[in-house]
Amino acid sequence: xxxxxRQFLKAAGATGAGTALMLSGCxxxxxxxxxxxxIGGGFGGATAARYVKMWSPNTEVTLIEPSRSYVTCPxxxxxxxxxxxxxxxxxxxxxxxxxxxxxxxxxxxxxxxxKKTVSTASGTMAYDRLIVAPGIDxxxxxxxxxxxxxxxxxxxxxxxxxxxxxxARQLEAMSDGGTVVxxxxxxxxxxPPGPYERASMIAWYLKGKKPRSKVIIVDPADNFSKQGLFxxxxxxxxxxxxxxxxxxxxxxxxxxDVAAKTVKTEGETIxxxxxxxxxxxxxxxxxRTAGVADNTGWxxxxxxxxxSKLVKxxxxxxxxxxxxxxxxxxxxxxxxxxxxxxxxVEMLAGRMPSPQVLSNTCYSLVTPDWGISVTAVxxxxxSGITTPQGSGGVSPAGRDDAFRKQEAAYARAxxxxxxxxxxx
Amino acid sequence: MKFDSIPSGITAFAPLxxxxxxxxxxxxxxxxxxxxxxxxxxxxxxCHGQGGAGAGDVVKINDKTPAQITEAMxxxxxxxxxxTIMGRIAKGYTDAQVAAVANYIGKK
Numbered sequence: 176x177x178x179x180x181r182q183f184l185k186a187a188g189a190t191g192a193g194t195a196l197m198l199s200g201c202x203x204x205x206x207x208x209x210x211x212x213x214i215g216g217g218f219g220g221a222t223a224a225r226y227v228k229m230w231s232p233n234t235e236v237t238l239i240e241p242s243r244s245y246v247t248c249p250x251x252x253x254x255x256x257x258x259x260x261x262x263x264x265x266x267x268x269x270x271x272x273x274x275x276x277x278x279x280x281x282x283x284x285x286x287x288x289x290k291k292t293v294s295t296a297s298g299t300m301a302y303d304r305l306i307v308a309p310g311i312d313x314x315x316x317x318x319x320x321x322x323x324x325x326x327x328x329x330x331x332x333x334x335x336x337x338x339x340x341x342x343a344r345q346l347e348a349m350s351d352g353g354t355v356v357x358x359x360x361x362x363x364x365x366x367p368p369g370p371y372e373r374a375s376m377i378a379w380y381l382k383g384k385k386p387r388s389k390v391i392i393v394d395p396a397d398n399f400s401k402q403g404l405f406x407x408x409x410x411x412x413x414x415x416x417x418x419x420x421x422x423x424x425x426x427x428x429x430x431x432d433v434a435a436k437t438v439k440t441e442g443e444t445i446x447x448x449x450x451x452x453x454x455x456x457x458x459x460x461x462x463r464t465a466g467v468a469d470n471t472g473w474x475x476x477x478x479x480x481x482x483s484k485l486v487k488x489x490x491x492x493x494x495x496x497x498x499x500x501x502x503x504x505x506x507x508x509x510x511x512x513x514x515x516x517x518x519x520v521e522m523l524a525g526r527m528p529s530p531q532v533l534s535n536t537c538y539s540l541v542t543p544d545w546g547i548s549v550t551a552v553x554x555x556x557x558s559g560i561t562t563p564q565g566s567g568g569v570s571p572a573g574r575d576d577a578f579r580k581q582e583a584a585y586a587r588a589x590x591x592x593x594x595x596x597x598x599x
Numbered sequence: 600m601k602f603d604s605i606p607s608g609i610t611a612f613a614p615l616x617x618x619x620x621x622x623x624x625x626x627x628x629x630x631x632x633x634x635x636x637x638x639x640x641x642x643x644x645x646c647h648g649q650g651g652a653g654a655g656d657v658v659k660i661n662d663k664t665p666a667q668i669t670e671a672m673x674x675x676x677x678x679x680x681x682x683t684i685m686g687r688i689a690k691g692y693t694d695a696q697v698a699a700v701a702n703y704i705g706k707k
Contacts, residue, residue, distance in 0.1 A: 226641065506645055517638045531635055532696060534642040536684065550684055552691020566691030570683060581656070582683050585646065588655035593645040595654075 206231035207523035209303035212293050214283045214461050216240030216268060218247070219493030219508035220308030221597040224276045226516035227306075234523065237300060238271060239293065241282040245598070248366060249505045250590050251335035255343050256376035257383070258543050264335060270599020286465040288486045304488055304519045307467060308508065309459030309474075309495040310334075311365050317455035318358065320431040328433045329450035332373075333365060345449045346377060351385035353448025356438045358428050359394040360455040363473070365494050365503045368400035368549070370453060371419075372539040375405065378413045379542055388448070392419045393440050395427040400502070401539060401547050403572050408541030408579075428452075458495035465489055473497045478555040480518035480528050481511055490515040500551065500560060507535045509593055514555060530556045538586030546582030636703035639696055643704065651704040665698075665705035672697045 211234055213224040224238040245266045253259035268278045281295035286307075292299050313331065315322050321329070332342040346355070355377050359370045374390045381388040398421070399405070409417045420426035425442020431452055432438075438445045438452075457472030467474045467483040474491040475484040476498060483489045492515050493508035501507040510533045518528040533553040540546050551567035553560045570582060644650070646657045653659030660668060674680035675689035692700070 230637065509645055510642055513638060513641045517635065529635060531638045532642060532692070534645075534688070534691070536645060536688075548684055550687050552688060563691045563693075567687050570687075578683060584656040585683065588657035589646050591654040592648045592657065596644045596649055 206233035207520045208233050209523040210235045210301060211237070211304050211306065211519055211523075212300060212302040213238045213306045213308065214240075214286075214293065214465075215308035215310060215459070215493070216242065216245050216271075216278075217308055217310050217493060217508065218505040218593070218597055219310075219512045220306070221245070221266075221268075221271060222509045222512035223306045223308060223490075223492055223516050223519075224271055225274055225597065225599065226513050227519055228275050230516060231520045231523065232275065234520070235277070236275070237277045237279060237302075238268070239279045239281060239283045239295060240268065241280060243268070243280055246335040246339070247505065247590075247594065248333070248335045248369070249593075251332070251339045252369070252373045252376040253540065253543075254339055255332075255346060255373065255380060256540075256543065257343075257380045261340055264339075266594055266598040268598065270595075274599055283461055283464070286461070286489075288466060288489055291488060302488075303523060304490065305465070306490045306492060306512075306515055306519065307461055307465055307495075308493045308512070309462040309491070311456040311494050311503070312459050313454040314457055314472075315454060317360065318428055318431055318452055320433065321452050321454060325431075325433040326452070329431065329436075329452045331453050332451060333369075333453045333456075342449070342451060346380060349385065349388070349448040352387040353385070354389045354391055354445065355381070355449045356445055356447040356451065357390065357392045358431070358438060358450070358452045359392060359396070359399075359426075360453050361395050363499075363503060364453070364456050367502050367504075368405075368537065368539045370394075371399055371401070371405045372541075373451070374417050374419075375408065375413075375539070375541045378409070378416050382413060382416065388416070390417045391445060392417070393426045393428055393438060393445070394420060395422045397421045397423050401549055401569050404547040404569060405539070405541065407572055408545055408547065412542050412545065456494075462491065462495050467491050468495070469497075471497070477557050478514075478533075478560045479530060479557040480522070481515035482518070490519060498560065500562060501533060501535055501553065502537070504535060504537050505593060506537060506589075507533075509597060510534050530554055533560065536589065538582065538589055540583055540586060541579075542583075544583045545576070545579040546584075546586045547579070548582055548585070636699040639692075640700045640703045643700065661704055662706055665701040668701035668705050669697055672701070 211227050213220050224236050228236045247264045250264045272278050283293050285294040291302050330338045330342040332338040374392050378390050427441045430439045436447050458468045458474050462468040466486050474495045476496050481490045492511040494503035521528045533555050536550045538548045548570045648654045651661035672689045675685040
């Protein structure tokens with residue numbers, strides 16, 4: 176027996192639980208009606224809110240984000256490199272408001288997934304479907320000797336904002352000949368190539384201002400994202416200024432002493448002029464509040480819809496998800512948000528989402544004009560994320576400076592486009 | 600480029616299917632192979648801008664015809680058109696997906 180959409184909607188409406196579906200039935204192709212609440216205004220949340228509203232104008236979309244602006248982690252390393260500014264990586268929410276998204280600058284304090292409500296300090300709002308984009312939280316005690324308080328002396332700068340500015344000030348204040356230590360956390364963590372791009376950007380700054388200085392990366396892992404390209408670029412541009420200590424050579428951190436400015440690894444104790452300690456991570460707190468994080472600390476999702484595998488009616492996008500082989504990157508959050516937005520619109524309308532395409536593009540700079548990239552294209556059936564054979568991968572090694580300069584220019588275009596895409 | 604509505608694509612989906620089944624109904628899977636052009640084309644926006652308007656060094660694509668976009672994507676995929684990144688990306692899309700995106704973004 177087959178069912179027409181109208182019959183389906185009628186059946187759904189008869190339960191009393193299908194209000195949104197009935198709204199959609201009335202609205203036809205104008206949109207899907209209903210109420211969508213998005214929690215979190217980063218790459219994932221902003222994109223999700225924008226695209227639900229774009230694809231279904233008569234859906235009421237509310238974005239809950241306590242901050243009045245969002246400072247992007249992408250391009251924050253270039254502030255450390257001395258050729259970008261905090262204001263250029265700060266995004267406002269006016270574009271989303273202009274697009275018809277209601278933006279509430281409060282923290283979501285409670286989520287009732289049975290009653291389908293989200294609470295903030297000023298009240299409780301109902302949703303038909305909820306999208307959470309929790310980002311990451313730090314596991315502060317994941318590095319012995321480190322803490323949230325210690326991050327004021329030894330910044331993580333892994334959530335961009337005051338921490339980025341603090342690390343930049345410390346680099347400016349250090350004497351020539353000092354050592355900057357970057358401690359990489361165990362995976363998975365936000366922005367897999369981030370620590371290595373950061374080393375590049377700090378080296379760029381030091382090469383120009385404090386050329387006798389060193390950057391040491393201490394790493395529990397034995398390999399890293401875009402490794403061959405980074406190593407090629409470091410050798411070419413920085414000689415032996417950057418030293419990477421992998422886990423097999425004792426790179427795992429055992430303890431940090433922020434007061435003494437020492438980092439003790441399995442292999443040695445390093446005295447640092449500047450310490451950049453990046454703690455291990457898990458999904459942001461709202462994931463636990465909403466019950467969508469599992470015992471790994473991250474959020475299992477159905478790749479077809481990015482709906483939580485733990486709580487129906489709640490979609491999760493961005494760094495908080497378990498969506499390998501997609502990395503925890505801004506572009507991944509953006510593409511996941513579009514899949515979730517499309518699925519939400521389809522489901523509100525009583526239609527069934529079909530598999531689409533997820534894509535990730537991630538640029539890193541080794542110098543301001545020497546760019547490298549990794550990209551990937553994926554299918555998203557419920558059975559698991561797929562990768563078409565031969566697609567994606569890192570940019571070729573051994574290319575000339577013109578090629579690398581072009582990639583650096585494309586990185587800047589990417590930032591312009593993706594931030595406009597998400598925040599408007 | 601229009602984002603006003605997204606075309607429907609229907610495939611098996613467990614929760615809704617269970618919901619429908621509870622009413623003794625069933626849903627006919629429609630053409631699962633028909634790509635949802637608006638959603639797939641949205642991936643292009645992260646570099647090429649919303650609607651393919653271009654940004655900085657990344658070229659505008661919404662002034663190209665669907666045939667030109669398709670031709671370029673095939674040439675990228677086959678390695679006949681040099682690129683930094685598009686060759687790697689083009690290899691991830693099926694002919695049907697390329698055609699759908701080209702029709703969606705391309706100049707009408």
